[in-house]
Amino acid sequence: MSSAQDPTSGSKVVDLGQRQDPRNERLGDLLLSVRGIALKRLQALVGTLFDNVDDALFDLAEKAENNAAQTQYFDGMREVRKKRPLVERLFVEQVTRGIGDFATGRSRAPRPADTPSSGTAAAELSLVDDSELEESLAITSMVGKAESRLARALFAVNQRLSVISGGNKVEDATNPIGPAMLGQALRGAMRELAVEVRVKLIIYKLFDRYVMGGLDALYDEVNAELVRSGVLPQLRHGVQHRPGMPAAGQPEAAAGAAHAAGGEAYLQESADLQAELFQTVTALLAARRGMVRGGAAQSYGGAASLSPAELLGALTLLQSQTATLPLPANLPAEAYQSELSAVQHLKDQLMGQIAQLSGEAKARVSGADEDTIDLVGMLFEYILQDRNLPAQMQVLLARLQIPYLKVAILDRKLFAHKTHPARRLLDALADAAKGWSEESDRDHRLLDKVRSTVEALLRDFDDDLDIFPRLLADFQTFNEAHRRRAELAEQRAAEATRGREKLQEARRRAAREILSRIEGRDLPALIHGVLTRPWANYLVLTLLRQGEGSQEFRSALQFVDDFVASAAPMPDEEARNRLRALLPQIEKALRHGLATVAFHENDVKRLMAELSAFYRRQLGLAAEGDAPDAGAAQAQAVPIPDSVEPITAIEEDTTELAEPRGDAPALRAARELKVGTWLELTDEQGVRERAKLSWISPISGRYLFVNRRGLKVADKTAQQIAAEIEAGTAVVLEEVPLFDRALDAIVERLRQAQAERQAPSGA
Structure with missing residues (x-):
């Protein structure tokens, strides 16, 4: 046999079938995105780790039980200072190599050289150096603790990485950014340090605190990025029984066969979950329609149902009328009430428009179209009541009701598919608006961009859905340019x-x-x-x-x-x-x-x-x-x-930085805040400001908050945030996309209304 047939014999052997699959290029881009997020986060976390090593070793040296121990700590400090750049570089290189091996299918679960295999004779165990064994135990302990604490987020990362790697099974031990791989990457880099084992164990302990303890944000960002790209957007974070693991009584071979479906099976499961949610909504709407009409004459009986084309024509006329109305530059109370009234009465206006066009006193839409009209109406009612959105943005986005009703009639996948361009556009607008405030947008860049996007849809959208990907790409380009500027300002504020x-x-x-x-x-x-x-x-x-x-x-x-x-x-x-x-x-x-x-x-x-x-x-x-x-x-x-x-x-004012105490719900909520979380803060004068948690001090534990431009808004202790949460002057804003939150709220609203209507008959 020629060596080319050996899959490990050379990197120049290319699978032509792979190259012909157009999906591989996108999957490669997703892996590159994951690598970029991981390296950025890990470099920052490892930097924080080594920023604290010096202090920790000096404190231990001061408290050392004898001169020999003190000398070891001081020697360790000098060695770490000298080798820190090299160790950090080697750690990043090992992580990068692990991700590369994963991408090419060569990754394996880490197996430390000092860990005896099952077939190793008992006598060989005694040959394992005591210091090596201590290191192994330290790494095993911190990896186990991290995997247990991060089980839900790690499970989601595993499943999504499985999808983008073509369905290859990914477990905690083989995840290239999982705690096990990171622990081994550190161990490999630490071999460059000529220090005593007690010093290495201190560094492992600090790695556990500052790096393993900061993986939550890394996994959340990776999951969010892959969800935005449509990879298992509705994945349920079950950890008791993971896909690919045999259930009780299930043969392992059967479990392996079930996993062979790979990414397509997971994507199908996600699509099924979306379809199930949409079916729940439509069933509740149909039930409501039936119950309402069961006790009263049908509003539009006696007339033929309008075709979708006729319905779209009537909506286009209403849209052209809406497009001529000026969008408010500020927000008097009348503007908000006017938009709320327009959202709530669009159905009546639409039926009036249809009657006028048809010349008939009564007009009727099909049950499915009527449910769609009601569903879109509820969506935009939710937008006008959403605490995540500032009032000015609520008013602007509410103007999109008619275009989105047209989309829902043209393409039923709007509510069933999370990756629908129109849905992604609305989610992107809402996500950017979440951090908006007048103070942070003095030049009106974001407000004007959202307004121009709304105006473009009202003016240009007829029935060509291609306008949504174009506007989404344009808004994402605008947002990315702003994000880069804000990140630089954030870094300066943190520094x-x-x-x-x-x-x-x-x-x-x-x-x-x-x-x-x-x-x-x-x-x-x-x-x-x-x-x-x-x-x-x-x-x-x-x-x-x-x-x-x-x-x-x-x-x-x-x-x-x-x-x-x-x-x-x-x-x-x-x-x-x-x-x-x-x-x-x-x-x-x-x-x-x-x-x-x-x-x-x-x-x-x-x-x-x-x-x-x-x-x-x-x-x-x-x-x-x-x-x-x-x-x-x-x-x-x-x-x-x-x-x-x-x-x-x-020497004054040293008590302010004390570690928060107590276990009140608000204090727990404050302590659980993650970097990147947005809050709405209200000052003593009642002025509201949107602020993002940008950085948590490793020295004092204080939280640094910035606005959407990356400029400092406040820095507070966990106790201060907890007190403001209890007082209602600090509100944590939702991170779930707007469409998902709205659908959940609509389902709950419909179920509650159904229960209330059924209550008298069951009494």
Whole structure:
């Protein structure tokens, strides 16, 4: 046999059948999209992980039980700082390679080299290095915990990846962006770190916290992207019995055969679910129509039913009349009420228009068309009551009732198929409108774009459904350009907030270090002023630039100890000799610190002169006529500019960042908010603003909110958000697409109405 027949023998062998299948190009695009989302999210999460490694290792070093352990942690800090770029790059490369292997069908469940197979002799187990075993156990533990916590979202990702890979079975262990694969990618990258196993275990623990803990948003975004592309949009997130797994009593061979249908079976299941929902709606509408007409004369009896063409003609006339009405630039209450009335009475206007055109007193539409008219009416009534949409956007979108009624008559798939272009357009308009506010759209770009899209449909749509894909593509291009601009602004807002928090944390650390050394001591004003003002600033800068594990920071703290000791009384010559030996070190360190904080040269000279006089008095070398009282008065006039903030002001307000406590529903809801969630916030003046949760601080846990332009709106603690949710001044907006929410609400409304009508007869 030639080697070309071996599927693993060469990448140049191409399956011509695959190349001729036009679907493969789209599936490849979907995998590229998944890869882009995954790499972007994972790079950010791994960056956060390594941002916290240094602090964690330093804290452990400070609390180490002996010098050997402390040395291991400090060595680990240096090694991680040196190798961090390499480890991050290797991790991303391993993930990218895993996705590539998945795309080509070569992916396998990770099997660590140290994990004994079932056939391994017991004696071989003893050859496994203890440190390797500890790493394996750490990875197995965090992967198991993540897979359990993320079971629902992970199941959905598995099924959708199965669809876009041509029906190949995807499980947690073979998912290229699943916890198991990510854990092994980290382990491979960590081999570059020459550190003790205890340091590696700390990094694994932080990986669990910052990367595994942040996978929710990754899987939600991947699922949302694939749903938008029509991959299992109505998938039910069942996890007890996954497709392809044998049920009780079902042979495994049968289960495998059932899974062989692959992506087409899943897509068919999704289509069936959509059809089932639409059938539920139409059955409820038909039942309602029958019950209403059962007790009263039919409104349009005695006349022949209109054909769809006649119905569309009447709707086109009404549409042309609506197109001539100006769309409101702002929103007086009358405009809202006018639109609500127009939506509710469209059916009456339509029947009047039909009667006028036919010249008959009565006109009748078929039962199916009447149900369609009612269903579209309910859809747009829902839009006018949807809390997700600002009132201005509700009014604009309500104008689309007639075009969408025409679509529903022309193509019954509007309500049955989630990927229908008209449905996707309305969902896209509503999703963009969710984040709109007057403040965030001062240039009216979004408002004008939505208005122009509505006007184009009212003006140009007759019966050619191709207008919807064109308008959808145009709106998506507009939205994507805005999204890129907003993302840059979001990043700047997050970086600015992160910088401020790091500064505040450094100021608090500096305050604690200095106050712990001077509390309870009666220091001269000169010494106290130097420590609590310029030297405090130097400590802050050193923390931010060098880190608390640096030699420079330790030297700065040593200066504080020496400086405080130099102010103590000198009872004998031995103490004065020690001070004489210390003074050159004090002067050198102080001049370096003052230069670092850009202390003005004249202020440095004045300060050094004051310190020189102080130390002469300490050493008993005061000049003649320099009375003690005069020296004390001179020391009170500390030669430090007022612009240098004292340490006492830095230490204020540290309780605000405390970890939220309690288990109230509102607090749970606040803690469960995910990055990307939109809220409507109302301030004390009653002004409403739409804000997206953009970033959660790993330092303080505070939530950063931005508007749709990416500009900061607020940053709040979980407790503050919980209090606002309870008070009703913060409302979490729905993430489910508009059409889906509306259909669910319509079904519930129809069922409730049916139950109310049936109640008297059952009494």
